[in-house]
Amino acid sequence: MTYDTDVLVIGAGPAGAVAAGEAKRAAPELDVVLLERDAAVGTPVRCAEGVGDAGLREFADPDGAPWAARRITRIVFVAPDDTEVKVAERAVGWILDRTRFDAFLAEQAVALGAELRVRTEAAGMTCEADGRWRVRLRGAAGEDTCRTRVVIGADGVEAMVGRWAGLDTRVPARDMESCAQYVLAGIDFDPDSIYLQFSDRIAPGGYAWVFPKGPGVANVGLGLVALKADGRNARQYLDDWIARRYPRGQKTGCTVGGVIVHTTIRQTYTDGVLVAGDAAHMINPLSGGGIVNAMKAGRLAGRIAAAAIRAGDTSASRLSAYHAAWMELLGDDHLKYYRLKRALEGLDDQFFNSLARTANAIRPEQRTLGRIFAHALVKHPQLLPVAARFFI
């Protein structure tokens, strides 16, 4: 059967759920449909689940929320030789329970009037003569067709909506982090800290992480660039690291996935189409974090789509306002972070071991990221070109 809508959002992760809710909030008279391929929103979890405090609070209050697994107050950087550098910060962030968090965001969209359809996969789309998109859908009950004025592609790393719309969503191999993660129980760590370890032997081109979900239980994973790896895949690297660091940890859930550490795709819109979140490579290329970015992009996409439909103009030239707004909000910053990432790639394990000793010479209560960076520049002149690349 064929049905019509105004906004079709493909993918009910953070970008899609926020986009659907914001479109409805901006223009309650519009029909907004939110599609999810899986049987339930928020599964499977392909995420380390860490999120910054300030960014999260723009969208939801984590205090006491059932979807907030753990409040984080410290970052511990771990050098290749296992030297720990504790960085004193205040409200650093949260470890989410993504299954519940994504469901919470989708419920908010539904409460605003969006229609959620789970177990429904987009299979392709074509543009019609009147400018609407005809999207082929596959669901539990068979095939459907949806005609829509605007498609918002929030379909994550696979980014099929962008591809169907003719946008270039491809990624060079050096900017793809291959990730693997276990939920590890029965391990010993400070449950108020996140741990990040940098080492070419452990996670070449990326880092390994321990993100607490509760006392003794954490998301333990790593991301690496396969081009720099020694032939082992991400899960093999992770098994080897865990065998060394947490030999008695009990592996429960295992998940794998890709994190695109690139810059925003050159064009995030075309006639009647916007793409948001991982699907548009809107991930911080230094940290690999993308949840808040996806929500911010979804908010822009939902509002701009709604305004365009109201104005009767969903052309690429009108929707280009979305790209401009995103680049001003975060996209231009990502270009700087990307240059910094490329410059840091040239530094080896020996450098990071020595940087850890420099940082630990700063008194703990004064050991902020800014001070570490300032001290590092003085003591390690090889960092100067790295710093310079941040600004040029």
Place this chain on the structure above:
Amino acid sequence: MLDAPDGGGYRSRMRPAPAPSEIAVVDLQVCDRCGLCLPLCPPEAIHLALADLVVDGRTCTGCRKCIAPCPVGALAMVPA
């Protein structure tokens, strides 16, 4: 396309690359359906169909870019 950095975009349209001797295949017993390999494929030969990954043997150029990044080693090359 005429101003592609190495002219490759233009030429490849005029004269298709010779058929590859090997192409990628995915082992669906091992694949976790994470979708990481899709944006890595230059000719966009990898698709998700009914939530399963499929490599289109007609468009795969045998470039191997999808092989090593797979976090679980589900992709391999086979004779075309």
